Amino acid sequence: MATMEFTEWIRGRTDEQLRALVSARPELITPVPAHLEGLASRAASPSAIGRVLDRLDRFTLAVVETLAVREDPVSKDELRDLVGAALDPGEDPEPALSSALERLADLALVYGPDDALELGPGVRKVLDDPAGLGPRAADAFRHHPPEQLEEMADAVAPSTPGSGRERLAAALAEPAELVESVSPAARAALDQLVWGPPTGRVPNARREVHLASARSPIEELLARGLLAATGEESVTLPREVGLHLRGGRVHRDLLAVPPQLRGAARDRELADRTAAGQAFSFVRSVEELCERWSIEPPGVLRTGGLGVRDLKRTAVELDLPEWVAALVVEVAHAAGLIAAGGGVDGEWLPTSGYDLWRVRGTADRWVTLAVTWLHMDRVPGLVGERDDRDRPLNALHTDLRRSSAPSVRAATLGVLAAAPGLAPDRDSVLARLAWEQPRRRGPLREQLTDFALREAEQVGVTGLGALSGHGRALIEGGDAAEVLAPLLPEPVDHVLLQADLTAVAPGPLTSELNRWMTLTADVESKGGATVYRFSEGSIRRALDAGHGGEELVAMLARHSATPVPQALSYLVTDVARRHGRIRVGTASAYIRCDDPALLDQITADRRSAALRLRRLAPTVIASRSPRAALVDSLRAMGYAPVAESLDGDVIISQLESRRTESVAPARVVASPNGLDPEVATAAVRALRAGDAAHLSRREPVDAPDGQVPRSPATATISALQEAIKQGVRVWIGYLDSQGNATSRILEPARMEGGYLTAYDETRAAVHRFALHRITGVAGL
């Protein structure tokens, strides 16, 4: 039987080959099956086969299809002819075929010796219409009534022996004559179906037809059995006919090697620099997003996700197109830098993980983001599109998940990696992907590829459309941070101050200076450099945050590469002069106000009695209440006091940066790089061991003749304990429930509560044995 042969073939593979198998098809060992038989049957399951077929390239898949079309084992020579016929004339199919067969053997899709190659069990069933060929005639006509078959057989092969079914099958097996005899119109209809798909739709396909009274080409073909009705409205071309019409070929045209990529050549260095620049701005966008959201977090929608308006606002604030803003938000979220938290309604807030991320070097931060992007199963590009129920898809919503997204990204970047220094155009990338994974074609895949290409550019994995050095390191497992770091702009620690009240930072600022500048001035333009504008409002903001006017001027002078322009120092001193000129005290024990009438009012207020106020001067009131309570009470009374320290300084009320709990970053669904080799090795070892045990346990063994020597109870227990420890088999005497003395060969597993659990080899099953009934133990 095929399954048995296949299992034996698997068992005959070397450990290394098995490791290759489970590494390439990790789904076979999740969980690890008990033995190789289990592995073989799992490898034959339709879902597992479907998954592995999805990973085959066009040519390898064509080899599988060719084998599927043939019923019997095929020799390699024959296969070579069949496949070679579809290649460009003159191209030698041998090298590609050999490596494809090797790969297929590694994947356990094809087995057997070179002179009789056979598909693994179950593979045929999974391939519908292999190579666009319909079912075999025998299957196609299976459900036709015998009398109809009889009539068809009479029409195509009169005066041959056998039943209608057999005669028709025999005629269709060699359909050359039959095909020659049809009318030109019918021949044209056949030609339509030759290269697949092999099915067509016609109304009332099961109608009764007779060759003599056929009114249309379809009826003519149906009457001859050259088309078979497979449903009320569908007909199909039997495989034998299709193969004949294809002139013995299985495929029309094949490429043994992937199609060439076309596109613009890019200067590698320029592409790297461009990508690095983009990587830098992507990191900066994420940082800016988190900084903004820590102060003004957007709400979480009731359905989860981020509101359309919030995304729009974020896009404006970050000065990015909306789809890029969605990408930034999604990557930040997937990297665990932002999460829903805070309060009943929920807000999107940076996590404490953001604080850890923020202090790392730019290159490291980028790697975190880029790896997250590469592996996340979320598709930011879908934001703004509509779902099946015509509702818009929101950013950060669960509906944005597409399980194939990481593999499409990996495949797309893999294509780019194959063409160093080239920015391939979209169509050639799609063509290449269609060759590499023909079974995964489809509109979603094209869309995901488009997204992957444009997102790679935004994240800075590609530059000018070509894969960058650090992008390559990222997908090939190198140290991307090390490659990227020298390409990033050096942080600068000075700005250029100008008389028009602007400051230009000619590069990324050091973190501290950046925060200070953002506080003191408004950002006017971003990019490689940052342009800041000082205004009354921005200076006041800095003063509000607790900086003094002189301190500001000193700080400007220290960090300016040029003298501080007079206009700017005037602006600062002017604002500082007016800032806080009017203030309400903060001290714990006094209230002062320039308006005595207001103080009159406070003192006169009955609610203030509890504060035990005492008027010190027309403009000052002292209180024995603690300062905080005083302020609170005054507020409760409808006043607007501001706190002041003992030295008379205003107590700073800074905007609070909020954080939420860290969440684990989005789980990586499947590593695109395949299985960890260590896991594969361990799995194979476990399988081999399980298999050995499985094989040796297949038949019950006979217990040796004679009685087990009786041993004292204590000796029995210690001997059994020893056996469990050593993992050896023992021979015991046992009184069964009827009191009969029996003799067993056991492999003890554990002993507890007066019972021994052990594998009974004499009965080939696990049993529990009462310790007090064991009459004796002996080693074997």
Next chain:
Amino acid sequence: MSDGPLIVQSDKTLLLEVDHERADACRKAIAPFAELERAPEHVHTYRVTPLALWNARAAGHDAEQVIDALIGYSRYPVPHALLVDIAETMARYGRLRLEKDPVNGLVLTSIDRAVLEEVLRSKKIQPMLGERIGDDSVVVHPSDRGNVKQALLKLGWPAEDLAGYVDGEHHSIKLLEEGWSLRPYQRDAADAFWNGGSGVVVLPCGAGKTIVGAAAMAHAQATTLIMVTNTVSAHQWKTELLKRTSLTEDEIGEYSGTKKEIRPVTIATYQVMTTRRKGVYSHLELFDARDWGLIVYDEVHLLPAPIFRMTADLQARRRVGLTATLVREDGREGDVFSLIGPKRYDAPWKEMENQGWIAPADCVEVRVTLTDEERLAYAMAESEERYRFCATTPSKTQVTEALVRRHLGEQVLVIGQYIDQLDELGEHLNAPVIKGSTRIKERERLYQAFRDKEIQVLVVSKVANFSIDLPEAAIAIQVSGTFGSRQEEAQRLGRVLRPKADGGGARFYTVVSRDTVDQEFAAHRQRFLAEQGYAYQIIDADDVLGGV
């Protein structure tokens, strides 16, 4: 990492570090396609706008040159999206062309049928187009030549106007370079305009735009219509043309409120052109009165909206616009582009000053502290009265007097907005006042007396903002202005920028009330000049009053 002088920002501004050794080369490379936005002392800001890119395209630059310049001089990697955008934007210019067809007259043709289809579907453009001829062209009513261009620009498909110009009625005009000669940049500007057909020349105040106009006329050798802001300016144009060209008194006409002369060269004011009687513009026939070969627009940035509409009908005539700044407070730069033409010549102010073509100027802001009573009154003033109040405060009068005393013996202009204030100042300074109600004759007499140094101090209202040639004015004191108008500030500085006979510098004072809206407006007004590289020095009124 390359060490270029240029930083390309994501918002399409370009930052040029001026102290960099390659800064000059870079400036030359980017000037054709980027608009100089700010030129303060260390880092100049250019902006790449669609208009600037189309200007560059009109001047014969292609996207590759632009991108090479950016990549070649940029310190950091240039965002790819920006490069793509530049290439796309530039490719939009010239897809559509206005051409002359021997059979059908004016036609709009396209080298890209999809673009033509898109444009034809626009509701705004449909009515201006006639019959479709062939797949790629469509007839345009000649009268809609300007409107079509305007509408196409709004759609983002600016048309290249290759339909040519009428020569106009021939009239011989020669430059008489006797005792003076055309400065190199004036010659360049006139040539650039002539080669481009139509367009705008941007030169700072005092750089001799009138002479560029005269040179353009000498190129055209045809009857010319000159549009100026006001009558005094018209007279100055006339004087200047008589001095610099072969034109005689009889050949130059004035078309203003008082005179309606139509001669081979006619100078008309915007005001008279926009006068309406019973809802119709009664002087439109001026445009058809002669077969004009050239139309000169003085101070293009002030061109009133009705003139734009009239200009739309004049697309077959050569047009030259002269201005100190393309900044329009109403944001209609696009109309200037499509109706007058692309920018043909531009020179930064500071560069002109360095070459000695305009006088170096110091800008000084004098801050006056209001007295306590004034502050109280200011605080209580109605919001619409506030600016007037703080701009005309009596403290300013004192300071102005002190400033005038300080510059005794020099030619001083005092410029203000509010007539009461000016009258009061005139009284205090014992100086004549020129305001809207002053008759033209009287104005000219006073200006002449000022030029002849018979009068040393002149108090003027905003009537003197533009085009008044007072070469010897060395000091301007601005006491109040039209709120935050940036171009007014530039115009007023322009009054003192004419090179002085003694080669001395100019000084421009602005008297500002501290801690009031006056100071805010002043800051806004100063932006344009600060961006042009003029550093304002701030001094306290007490320093002036103390006689320092």
